[in-house]
Structures are given as C-alpha cells and as structure tokens.
Amino acid sequence: MNIFTTDFFFSIIRIATPILLATLAAVIGEKGGVSNIGLEGIMMMSALFGSLGAYWTGSWLLGLVIAMVVGLIEALLMGFFAFKLQTDIILVGTAVNMIGSGGTIFLVKTISNTVMGQSLTSTTSLITKAHQIPSISIPYVRDIPVVGKVISGHSLLTYIAFLLVIFTIILLYKTPLGLNIRSVGENPNAAASVGVSVSRIRYITIGIGGVLAGLGGAYMSMYYAMGWSLDMVAGRGFIALAAQSMGGGEPVGSMLAALVFGFAQALGIKVSATGVDSNLVAPIPYIVTIISLVLFALNQRRKERKRFAAAA
Amino acid sequence: MSEEYAIQMKGITKVYPNGTMANQDVDFEVKKGEIHALMGENGAGKSTLMKMLFGMEQPTSGEILVNGEKVNLTSPTVAISKGIGMVHQHFMLVPSLTVAENMVLGMVPTKGGFVSDYKKAVQLTREYSEKFNLYVEADARVADIPVGMKQKVEILKALVRGARILILDEPTAVLTSQETAELFTQLVNLKNQGYTIIFISHKLNEIMEITDRMTILRGGRSMGIHETSSVTPQEISRLMVGRDVVLKVEKEEAQPTDEVLRVRDLEYVNDWGKKMLDKVSFSVRKGEILGIAGVEGNGQKELVDMLFGFARPNHGTVEVNGQSVLGLNQRQIREMHVSMVPEDRMIFGIAGTATIEENLISDRCTFPRLNNGPLFNMKAIHEESARLVKDYTVKCKNPHQQVGSLSGGNIQKVVVAREFSNDPQLIIADQPTRGIDVGATEFIRKKLVELSRSGIAVLLISADLNEVMELSDSLIIMCGGKIAAYFEDTRDLTDDLMGKYMLGLERQEADQIRRVCHE
Numbered sequence: 111m112n113i114f115t116t117d118f119f120f121s122i123i124r125i126a127t128p129i130l131l132a133t134l135a136a137v138i139g140e141k142g143g144v145s146n147i148g149l150e151g152i153m154m155m156s157a158l159f160g161s162l163g164a165y166w167t168g169s170w171l172l173g174l175v176i177a178m179v180v181g182l183i184e185a186l187l188m189g190f191f192a193f194k195l196q197t198d199i200i201l202v203g204t205a206v207n208m209i210g211s212g213g214t215i216f217l218v219k220t221i222s223n224t225v226m227g228q229s230l231t232s233t234t235s236l237i238t239k240a241h242q243i244p245s246i247s248i249p250y251v252r253d254i255p256v257v258g259k260v261i262s263g264h265s266l267l268t269y270i271a272f273l274l275v276i277f278t279i280i281l282l283y284k285t286p287l288g289l290n291i292r293s294v295g296e297n298p299n300a301a302a303s304v305g306v307s308v309s310r311i312r313y314i315t316i317g318i319g320g321v322l323a324g325l326g327g328a329y330m331s332m333y334y335a336m337g338w339s340l341d342m343v344a345g346r347g348f349i350a351l352a353a354q355s356m357g358g359g360e361p362v363g364s365m366l367a368a369l370v371f372g373f374a375q376a377l378g379i380k381v382s383a384t385g386v387d388s389n390l391v392a393p394i395p396y397i398v399t400i401i402s403l404v405l406f407a408l409n410q411r412r413k414e415r416k417r418f419a420a421a422a
Numbered sequence: 423m424s425e426e427y428a429i430q431m432k433g434i435t436k437v438y439p440n441g442t443m444a445n446q447d448v449d450f451e452v453k454k455g456e457i458h459a460l461m462g463e464n465g466a467g468k469s470t471l472m473k474m475l476f477g478m479e480q481p482t483s484g485e486i487l488v489n490g491e492k493v494n495l496t497s498p499t500v501a502i503s504k505g506i507g508m509v510h511q512h513f514m515l516v517p518s519l520t521v522a523e524n525m526v527l528g529m530v531p532t533k534g535g536f537v538s539d540y541k542k543a544v545q546l547t548r549e550y551s552e553k554f555n556l557y558v559e560a561d562a563r564v565a566d567i568p569v570g571m572k573q574k575v576e577i578l579k580a581l582v583r584g585a586r587i588l589i590l591d592e593p594t595a596v597l598t599s600q601e602t603a604e605l606f607t608q609l610v611n612l613k614n615q616g617y618t619i620i621f622i623s624h625k626l627n628e629i630m631e632i633t634d635r636m637t638i639l640r641g642g643r644s645m646g647i648h649e650t651s652s653v654t655p656q657e658i659s660r661l662m663v664g665r666d667v668v669l670k671v672e673k674e675e676a677q678p679t680d681e682v683l684r685v686r687d688l689e690y691v692n693d694w695g696k697k698m699l700d701k702v703s704f705s706v707r708k709g710e711i712l713g714i715a716g717v718e719g720n721g722q723k724e725l726v727d728m729l730f731g732f733a734r735p736n737h738g739t740v741e742v743n744g745q746s747v748l749g750l751n752q753r754q755i756r757e758m759h760v761s762m763v764p765e766d767r768m769i770f771g772i773a774g775t776a777t778i779e780e781n782l783i784s785d786r787c788t789f790p791r792l793n794n795g796p797l798f799n800m801k802a803i804h805e806e807s808a809r810l811v812k813d814y815t816v817k818c819k820n821p822h823q824q825v826g827s828l829s830g831g832n833i834q835k836v837v838v839a840r841e842f843s844n845d846p847q848l849i850i851a852d853q854p855t856r857g858i859d860v861g862a863t864e865f866i867r868k869k870l871v872e873l874s875r876s877g878i879a880v881l882l883i884s885a886d887l888n889e890v891m892e893l894s895d896s897l898i899i900m901c902g903g904k905i906a907a908y909f910e911d912t913r914d915l916t917d918d919l920m921g922k923y924m925l926g927l928e929r930q931e932a933d934q935i936r937r938v939c940h941e
Contacts, residue, residue, distance in 0.1 A: 280537070284537050284538055285532075285536060285537055285538055286530035286532060286538050288538075289519070289523060289526075289527060289530055289538060290527070290528070292516070292518070292519065293516040293519060293527050296516045296517065296518055296519075297514070297515065297516045297517070299514055300513075300514040300515055300516050300524075300527070301516070301527065301528070302498070303498055303508070303510070303514040304498075304502075304514075304527050304528035304529070304579065304583070305497075305498060305499035305502060305528045305529075306527065306528045
C-alpha cells in the first residue's frame with residue numbers, strides 16, 4: 111500500500127490552507143504584540159456568515175467578502191475590549207472562542223427560524239456547488255508530471271493564501287506600517303515616544319488578523335466542507351498559534367509549520383481510510399506535532415550554538 | 423528679553439490623581455545654548471517636571487514657554503514639533519530593529535508611498551552621525567551595539583526630529599567612565615553649535631564638570647537656580663538634602679578575625695569563549711570590608727555570578743566558612759548566611775508589582791516564625807515588615823504599597839533591609855548605591871560599615887571610586903579578569919594611583935597580590 115501518492119500531497123495543501131491563513135494572522139498579531147487566541151472563534155463566525163452570505167446573495171465572492179468583514183468586525187471588537195477597556199486579551203479571546211462555538215449555533219437557529227421558518231442546526235442543506243469557492247486548474251502547470259497534480263486544481267483561496275505569505279513578508283519588512291507593527295510589538299514605549307499611535311497600530315494589527323482568519327473560516331464552510339456545521343473549525347485556530355510559534359514567528363517558517371500540521375492531518379485521514387483502527391489513527395496528528403516540535407527545538411539549539419561559535 | 427530663554431516653566435504644580443504632589447510651584451528656566459543641570463534626590467520631582475516638558479504628563483497648574491512662546495504640550499509629538507527632544511534613562515529603542523530603522527521610526531521614508539526606503543534611512547543616519555560627530559553603525563541591530571552607542575542613537579533620534587533642546591535623563595548612569603568622557607565632549611560640541619541641553623543627574627562631579635547653571639529640586643519644590651561656577655559641591659548637597667551630607671564615612675579601624683569567604687584560582691570562560699576571570703584568589707574575613715574596584719566589564723559581574731550561584735566557574739573554588747558553594751542554588755547559598763545586594767535591583771532585587779512587605783519577606787517566607795502550619799502568620803509578617811520599613815527609613819505610605827512605585831533610593835532601601843536583616847555572615851554588595859539619591863546612599867554606606875564592625879564579612883563591588891575608597895578597609899583592583907593590585911590599607915590611596923592599575927598601566931607582583939589570601 112502506497113500512502114505517498116500525488117493525491118496525498120494534494121490533500122496536504124488542501125488541509126493546510128485554512129491553517130495557513132490563520133497562521134499568518136497569528137504571525138502578524140504576535141509581531142505587533144497582540145496575542146490573539148480568538149482566531150478559532152473568528153473562523154467559526156466567519157464560516158457561518160460566509161456560507162449564509164453566499165446563500166443569500168447567490169455569490170461565492172460576496173460570501174467571501176462577508177466572511178472577511180465579519181472577521182474584521184469581530185477582531186476590532188476584540189481590540190475595543192482589549193485596548194480601550196483594558197480587558198486581558200486572553201480573556202477576550204476565550205470569550206470569542208466560546209461565542210464561536212455556542213453563539214454560532216444559537217445564531218444559525220434564530221436566523222433560519224426567522225428567515226425561513228424552520229430551525230436549522232447547520233447550513234449544509236443551503237450550500238450547493240454554485241456557492242463554492244471555485245477551484246483553479248492552472249494552464250501548463252497542470253501538465254507537469256507529478257507536480258502538476260499536486261499544485262494545480264486547488265481552490266482560488268489556497269493560491270491567495272500562499273500569495274498572502276509574500277504579502278505578509280512585504281508588509282512586515284518592507285513598509286512603514288510593518289516597521290510600526292514590529293516596534294509596537296517589541297517596545298511600545300519607544301514607538302509612542304516618536305509619535306507612533308500605539309493603539310491605532312494595534313487595531314490595524316488585530317484587524318488584519320481578523321480578515322485573514324475570516325478567509326480561513328470561509329474556506330472551511332465554502333470549500334473544504336459544503337456549509338457550516340457546529341465546531342467545524344475543530345481547533346485549526348489553535349493549531350495556527352502553534353504553527354506561528356514553531357515557525358519562530360516568521361512568515362516562511364510559520365508557513366512550513368502550517369504545512370507540517372497539514373501533513374499530519376492528511377496522514378491521519380489517509381491511514382484511517384486503509385481500515386486501521388480509528389483509535390490508532392487518532393493520535394497521528396499529535397504525534398507528528400510532538401516530533402516536529404522536538405526537531406524544531408533541536409534545530410534552534412544547534413543554531414544558537416553556531417551563533418556563539420561564530421561570535422567567539 | 424524672553425528670547426534669551428529656550429524654556430520657561432512658571433509656577434508648575436503637578437498633583438497626580440492618587441494625590442501625590444510631585445511638583446509644587448516650580449519655576450524652571452533654561453537659557454538658550456547652555457547646559458543646565460536639573461538636580462535632586464530620587465523622588466524630588468525631576469522626572470515629573472521633565473515629563474511635563476516632553477508632553478508625557480500635563481501640569482495641574484502653571485505655564486510652559488518655549489522660546490518665549492506659550493505652549494500647550496499635550497503629547498510627545500507636540501513637544502517634538504516644538505523642538506524638544508528627550509533621551510530617556512531607559513532607552514526608547516526597539517532592540518531587533520537596526521539603528522537606521524530606529525532612527526526613522528514614525529517618519530519612515532518611502533518609495534512611492536508604500537514601500538520603505540531603507541537605503542534612505544541608512545543615508546540619513548550616516549549624514550546626521552557625521553554632522554554631529556556621533557558615531558553609530560547604521561546597519562547594526564540595536565540589540566548588538568554597546569550601551570554608549572545606543573545613547574548616541576537616542577541623541578541622534580532627537581536631532582533628526584529637529585530638536586534644538588535636548589533633555590538627557592541621567593545619561594551617565596549606564597555609561598563607563600570612558601563613555602562618559604566621550605559623551606561630555608559631544609555635549610559640549612552640541613552646546614557650541616547652539617543647542618540647549620538639560621542634564622539630569624545626581625553625580626556632583628559631573629554637574630561641576632559640564633554644566634553652566636543648575637536648578638535643584640527638593641521634595642517637589644525648586645531650591646532656586648544657581649551658577650555652577652559659584653556654588654561648591656557641599657552647598658549643592660546641602661540644597662539637595664537639606665543637611666550637610668557627610669561625604670566621608672566615619673569608621674573605626676577594622677579588626678578582622680576568621681576567614682569567611684575564600685576564593686581560590688577562579689577561572690571563567692564565557693559563552694563567547696572570552697576568558698572573563700583569570701586565576702582570581704582572595705579572602706574576606708569577619709569584620710572587614712574588602713572592596714573590589716575596577717572599570718566595569720573587567721570580570722566583576724562574572725565574579726559575583728560565581729559567588730552567588732548564577733554561573734559555574736571553569737576552574738577554582740569558592741568556599742564560605744569552609745564549605746563549597748559551587749553548584750548550590752541561591753536558596754542553599756542563602757542558608758549559609760550569605761546575603762546579596764544585586765547590581766540590578768529592578769531585576770534581581772525586587773519584584774516590582776509585589777508589595778514592599780512581600781519583597782521584604784521573600785527570602786524568609788518559609789521560616790517557621792512567619793508561618794502557622796501551611797498558612798502565613800500574617801501578624802508576624804506585618805510586624806516584621808513594619809519594623810524593617812521603620813529601621814531602614816523606607817519612605818512609603820504603608821508596607822502594602824507596590825514596591826515598583828517607590829523612588830530608586832527607597833527601592834534599594836527595601837532590598838538592603840531584606841539582605842541586611844537576615845542574620846548574614848557575608849554580605850556581597852554589588853554597586854549598592856548606584857543611581858540612588860544622596861540620602862539613601864549615605865544611609866546604606868553607614869549601614870555597611872556598621873554591619874562589618876559588628877563582625878560581618880563584607881565584599882563591596884563598586885564602580886564608584888569614591889565609594890570603594892571610603893568604605894573599604896582593604897581593596898583589590900580588577901583589570902582584564904585578573905586582580906591587578908591589592909592594597910591592605912586604603913587610607914593613603916589616590917585616584918591617580920588607582921587609575922593606573924584600573925586601566926592596566928601597572929600591575930603588582932604576584933606575591934604582593936597574594937597577600938589578599940591572608941595565608
């Protein structure tokens with residue numbers, strides 16, 4: 111039995127996409143000193159409203175926009191509580207996550223009852239192929255043997271996610287806004303002392319994260335699964351935080367970490383499909399996570415040693 | 423007439439929301455093109471006054487004029503636009519960014535409005551660096567540059583934003599003596615170019631050396647403006663603390679007895695492979711103060727780390743009362759009756775957000791006398807902290823105040839109260855009076871002498887020459903990780919002679935140095 115087929119590698123990218131989007135939100139957030147643990151909740155809320163938006167407007171594009179706007183609004187609200195009202199941001203994030211779980215099911219029941227006269231517990235019955243974010247078959251690339259099968263044919267949002275990695279690098283390292291974000295994250299007093307508005311930068315930081323997490327949520331309900339269902343994000347928002355930290359907080363490293371998590375989940379799915387006891391399969395993603403964290407730590411230590419050696 | 427003045431602060435009163443009156447009817451005037459000292463003990467209101475001038479705080483009443491024009495400084499941005507720049511005591515730099523990036527923070531040049539023009543930032547940095555003869559490495563990360571250069575970056579940051587008036591908050595506190603000398607040259611240079619400099623310090627000799635005039639604050643009030651050339655150090659200290667500070671410490675002759683601390687052939691190579699300690703041997707006996715002098719960075723810090731279990735030597739022994747301390751943790755070392763006044767009180771001395779009381783009992787909170795079974799005996803703890811606060815004259819509302827809200831001198835008194843009151847047999851005092859006011863300094867010095875005369879061994883490490891010479895009974899000088907000289911008696915020592923050993927121009931013979939082992 112061969113697990114490592116082109117299908118398998120294709121599925122890694124497919125599975126890693128929402129994690130990657132949320133990871134970029136975490137990367138920008140941490141650079142700006144905003145630890146947003148509410149990404150999971152934002153993804154849930156955006157997933158719900160993305161699918162509802164697509165259903166109402168009949169357009170996947172408008173659904174996507176609605177998901178982004180919902181993510182943005184939720185993130186800015188978090189900012190209001192955390193920065194303006196001085197609530198601990200971890201508490202705010204926890205609240206958002208609880209709303210993302212319990213609040214979404216409440217909303218979907220209430221809204222469907224009001225609008226359609228029947229109480230739905232998911233939006234899967236509403237979403238059809240027409241509401242789905244389109245897949246793109248890339249000309250020429252798709253004809254490359256092996257590689258073509260792996261990287262062509264993904265959702266539009268997958269390609270956007272990888273382009274956003276480049277966008278994140280440029281934003282953080284090549285623009286005045288990025289410099290402000292990094293300086294506010296590292297030493298807000300220094301930024302404030304030269305007239306940078308710390309709170310404005312923090313709102314921008316968390317807002318960008320909200321939009322990115324919103325995209326991740328939309329991907330879940332409008333591509334990965336057809337429609338929203340309870341707790342469908344299933345910890346991807348938290349995995350993103352782990353990926354950020356595993357990637358050393360840098361865009362490219364964190365992207366690779368997101369792919370590692372994608373690999374772990376894909377492997378779990380693949381192995382369970384071969385008929386292995388599901389109790390044995392369930393720990394695979396976690397085992398991969400532990401192994402990669404150990405490898406990461408070892409690598410860090412080796413680098414540190416090298417640096418000392420170079421300095422001496 | 424008013425054009426003569428760069429800054430005029432008239433009748434400034436500042437009352438904080440918690441009721442603390444930081445400044446009361448203060449008049450502060452700085453002439454254009456002068457170096458003006460702002461002096462006062464810790465907690466005298468210097469920082470508050472300068473924060474108001476830099477727009478970080480607003481006065482409760484009074485007015486501020488800049489170049490004769492009445493201004494309303496609502497934020498640092500406004501102050502910067504009026505040509506005021508501030509170099510904070512704790513640097514306002516972002517360590518992971520380069521010097522050039524720090525320089526342009528908040529005013530980044532761009533290519534086409536969106537993408538940063540880093541080259542231009544570097545160019546700007548070099549241009550200003552050359553113009554003002556303040557050398558910095560534009561491309562280096564701030565985390566990697568020495569303290570002296572960081573300070574120059576701060577000065578350049580203010581200049582590049584168009585500052586004509588510079589506020590320097592205790593600029594020499596973190597500098598070595600060479601760096602200080604260099605800074606002074608540059609400040610005089612700036613003054614000659616027409617810049618106005620406000621210099622906050624409480625080091626008398628520095629003030630005498632470079633300032634034209636001075637304003638002295640005491641308890642939030644101004645003690646008047648004085649020409650530096652027409653006041654003596656004694657007058658200044660009297661104005662600052664309201665009594666004549668005894669710069670000389672009275673002490674009886676030491677009667678050293680048994681050896682307490684025994685250090686032999688200590689060697690330490692740091693993580694970068696540099697040998698920081700090279701065959702260091704000495705002993706400290708009961709009833710004496712052994713001073714360690716030397717330019718900072720010559721192994722003193724590493725030595726203290728070895729003695730108190732923060733690092734392990736590559737070679738050599740450290741014994742307290744005949745028992746090795748190597749490999750022990752700080753608690754175990756404390757159980758051997760070793761006390762430590764750390765160099766960096768904010769990091770190793772206190773927990774800033776904890777209360778005075780909590781900090782005072784932090785080394786003894788497990789002792790049976792402060793506990794009832796698994797719970798604290800709060801009555802005993804209150805009694806103990808109240809007694810220490812009183813004995814060590816810690817100025818505070820009550821022992822339940824956050825220790826971080828006290829002035830530097832009072833924070834150090836909390837540290838000292840804890841370290842001196844736990845029945846020590848050996849006290850390691852590392853820069854015990856650095857950056858604190860004259861009153862607290864005098865108190866701590868007297869206490870050290872008193873304790874040593876009661877039979878405690880004291881090891882004093884200080885970069886303050888005056889301090890080591892006055893307090894120590896005998897003295898070693900460190901240079902390049904080695905002991906360069908040992909003086910059995912400090913009474914006839916001169917600065918000149920010490921300077922020669924500190925800078926490595928001279929070194930005593932090995933057998934002369936070996937006498938500090940008292941074998």
